[in-house]
Amino acid sequence: MALHESALEELGLAPIWMRRGIARHAAVADDAHAQAEGADAATRAAASVDVEARGEDVAVRAAAVSADNGTGNGNGAARAALSREAGESQTEPQGAAASRRETTSDEAHRTPPQPARRASAPDAEAAPPDDDFAWFDDLPAEPPSHTEAQVARPAQPAVDTLDWSALEERVSACEHCRLCEKRTNTVFGVGDREADWMLIGEAPGENEDRQGEPFVGQAGKLLDNMLRSLGLARGMNVYIANVIKCRPPGNRNPEPDEVARCEPYLQRQVALVKPKLIVALGRFAAQSLLKTDASISSLRGRVHEYEGVPVVVTYHPAYLLRSLGDKAKSWQDLCLARDTWHNAAPQDTQAGASK
Structure with missing residues (x-):
């Protein structure tokens, strides 16, 4: 790996390698964006997050290569970072990441977009609750007693x-x-x-x-x-x-x-x-x-x-x-x-x- 990288440095191909990596990742992002067209907002958000993560990955690799070109210490650190990344990639099966991305995309397609809660809050506060019993307020607290009815209507002679x-x-x-x-x-x-x-x-x-x-x-x-x-x-x-x-x-x-x-x-x-x-x-x-x-x-x-x-x-x-x-x-x-x-x-x- 070190010999390959040294050869790239001597030939002046390291910048070309970075540009090709960036171009490759950009193509993948464009493809994901094209697939997400016509989908709902949740799907586009998931694709955007995925593209950003890949961009960050490319930036990390580019930084590692630049550091390796500058100093020997940087070269060792970059190789260590790439080794850790390679180890993590080997630990996880190649199909797992792709499957996880497909699952996330499918869930985004199946999950309908949720309306903004803050926008609907004023309407919800303006509408009266279903169990509003304010219209009972006009009723008497309890029915009039028999004595009150007699007072209201005097008893007639037998x-x-x-x-x-x-x-x-x-x-x-x-x-x-x-x-x-x-x-x-x-x-x-x-x-x-x-x-x-x-x-x-x-x-x-x-x-x-x-x-x-x-x-x-x-x-x-x-x-x-x-x-x-x-x-x-x-x-x-x-x-x-x-x-x-x-x-x-x-x-x-x-x-x-x-x-x-x-x-x-x-x-x-x-x-x-x-x-x-x-x-x-x-x-x-x-x-x-x-x-x-x-x-x-x-x-x-x-x-x-x-x-x-x-x-x-x-x-x-x-x-x-x-x-x-x-x-x-x-x-x-x-x-x-x-x-x-x-x-x-x-x-x-x-x-x-x-x-």
Whole structure:
């Protein structure tokens, strides 16, 4: 190695050797740069680092050769540096360095460029966090207590303490069930408020909802004829009401919860009228008053009781309009009701009614 280097020195070829080495390394760098064109920023950065390392390697070798040309000591130091480099090159397999460079290049190609964190920081600080619950601040810390609700809305008097005017007003403003949503009018009741006879039907129909009065239309006319046959009339010793005060949509049967919410009004009406007899008109009214699921045919022909008042069950006038053959049965029920009333009412009241 020393003889070869001395020969290069004597022939004046050392500068040529350095230029050739530099040119060779520059060609390698150009080739790496050409391969990196079209790749992302991370790949170009890796290639640049590799070229710089090779340039530094060439500079080290050139410095070693220059030192060797200048002094003997320098020659020994340069040879020692080259020997160490040669030893390291021999220790590492030739393919390992190339493989490492290829691996680094492949990783650079596979790894997508990362956006600059500092550039996106202001946007991240400006955007609100996903778990921002500031919009809950308008809600109260805890729901109002039952006592506070009572203070905000004064408690109304119990239904069983109301007089006629207060009861009618309470019914007209009632919103205790869903039937209030589609009603036109509440149907409170009509007739003599001190009557001996109280007729109770199921619920208002379309005509009743429109006029706010029970039993109007054809069914109401038939009911008036039935009363006339007994020597009675609407508003004369007769009070007419319904179990339900609002019309169910489509004239469907009222739901149990609707009956339960509306029943206190009927109970209060019965307590205020103090009738001697109640006639339940139709299956639903009979089942609601008597708290039973029995059929109307099984309930007819005998006397029941509601709130201490005798109850006689008969067909609804609307049903009799469709089933004319049952009018005779309805007349039998009315005769039973008249006999029950005669037995319950004082003689002077019966004499006044017959007049």
